[in-house]
Amino acid sequence: MKNIPFSTFEIMHNEIEKEIECKFHEVYKSNWFISGKEVNKFEENFATYCGAKYAIGCGNGLDALHMLLRAYDIGEGDEVIIPSNTFIATALAVIYSGAKPILVESNISTFNICPENIEKSINANTKAIIAVHLYGRCADMDKINDIAKKHGLIVLEDAAQAHGATYKGVKAGNLGDGAAFSFYPGKNLGALGDGGAVVINDEKMANKVRMLGNYGSVVKYQHDLQGFNSRLDEIQSAFLNIKLNYLDKWNEYREEVANWYLQYINNIEIELPEASNNEYGNVWHIFSIRHKRRDLLKNYLENKGINTLIHYPKPIHKQIAFSEMNNETYPIAEEISMTQLSLPIYYGIKKEEVQYICKCLNEFK
Ligand SMILES: *Cc1c(COP(=O)(O)O)cnc(C)c1O
Numbered sequence: 301m302k303n304i305p306f307s308t309f310e311i312m313h314n315e316i317e318k319e320i321e322c323k324f325h326e327v328y329k330s331n332w333f334i335s336g337k338e339v340n341k342f343e344e345n346f347a348t349y350c351g352a353k354y355a356i357g358c359g360n361g362l363d364a365l366h367m368l369l370r371a372y373d374i375g376e377g378d379e380v381i382i383p384s385n386t387f388i389a390t391a392l393a394v395i396y397s398g399a400k401p402i403l404v405e406s407n408i409s410t411f412n413i414c415p416e417n418i419e420k421s422i423n424a425n426t427k428a429i430i431a432v433h434l435y436g437r438c439a440d441m442d443k444i445n446d447i448a449k450k451h452g453l454i455v456l457e458d459a460a461q462a463h464g465a466t467y468k469g470v471k472a473g474n475l476g477d478g479a480a481f482s483f484y485p486g487k488n489l490g491a492l493g494d495g496g497a498v499v500i501n502d503e504k505m506a507n508k509v510r511m512l513g514n515y516g517s518v519v520k521y522q523h524d525l526q527g528f529n530s531r532l533d534e535i536q537s538a539f540l541n542i543k544l545n546y547l548d549k550w551n552e553y554r555e556e557v558a559n560w561y562l563q564y565i566n567n568i569e570i571e572l573p574e575a576s577n578n579e580y581g582n583v584w585h586i587f588s589i590r591h592k593r594r595d596l597l598k599n600y601l602e603n604k605g606i607n608t609l610i611h612y613p614k615p616i617h618k619q620i621a622f623s624e625m626n627n628e629t630y631p632i633a634e635e636i637s638m639t640q641l642s643l644p645i646y647y648g649i650k651k652e653e654v655q656y657i658c659k660c661l662n663e664f665k
Contacts, residue, residue, distance in 0.1 A: 311648025357532025361482025365393035415443035433462035466581030
């Protein structure tokens with residue numbers, strides 16, 4: 301069997317190459333590159349896709365989260381609860397706003413923030429909870445929203461890995477007070493460069509986010525807020541408009557791949573993720589397993605031509621950049637970082653390839 305990459309755009313991009321080329325030419329000839337009809341169209345399309353009222357394009361997922369926090373006036377002196385197991389951007393967005401990220405342990409089997417652990421971290425300074433829908437599975441939103449309501453907290457969704465994911469039939473983007481999406485190329489919906497969006501149902505907040513991302517301005521050269529420059533380009537919006545038409549198809553393929561893995565892996569030492577069900581419609585940004593001897597398993601697979609990744613090898617509180625947290629302990633986050641392994645999952649991976657990966661996994665002693 302040839303080398304199996306962890307992920308590849310090749311098959312997906314081959315199928316839409318002509319459309320992308322035509323669109324590139326069209327935007328090129330339009331002589332209009334920022335804040336035009338392509339981004340307007342994408343914002344409308346993406347809001348519709350999410351079943352939400354507003355989508356506001358911005359530079360990347362980190363900016364989307366940061367601007368949401370700013371829009372809700374979260375800043376210095378405030379605390380924001382985030383999961384101990386997430387990508388660094390969730391914590392950095394809080395730092396950018398001036399607030400303090402407070403880590404709360406995740407659930408070892410869902411990998412998402414554990415609602416039962418949230419309340420003991422709430423104090424008078426707590427202003428918000430960022431629920432991350434990690435690996436394409438929504439967080440336990442009813443419980444999170446109940447806690448938030450009880451304590452008067454804002455709930456933001458970090459939906460960077462969850463385009464199209466559902467919770468009790470509702471799509472990510474509508475499960476809190478505002479959501480941040482990333483269109484980093486490797487995400488389920490990816491641009492051909494950086495990109496992001498805020499998805500939100502509150503008109504006032506939508507306008508504020510839009511203003512923040514455009515130098516705090518609505519009318520050119522009039523600045524009502526000290527904003528940022530974080531906009532989604534016309535060319536990326538144009539590409540995303542094309543790719544959005546395929547997102548459901550690509551997500552359905554990922555669901556199929558995930559079900560192959562769940563069906564064929566029978567090594568009892570491997571902890572499998574939970575399948576999609578009526579409550580959780582996963583989009584499988586990552587297919588995440590756990591094994592006690594993860595590093596040996598990873599090497600073994602590499603020798604068989606199977607490429608895997610670890611999400612994430614070093615928890616936030618162990619990072620040099622967060623030295624103020626280095627003496628804190630989060631056993632679940634640490635356990636995940638030592639045992640987690642992400643298997644290849646992408647549009648176009650063949651069933652035989654997945655079966656080969658499963659066979660190798662099952663033979664690992
Ligand atoms: C990718 C990602 C982000 C950040 O998105 P960028 O577009 O890279 O800034 C934030 N949170 C999570 C969970 C992510 O996976």
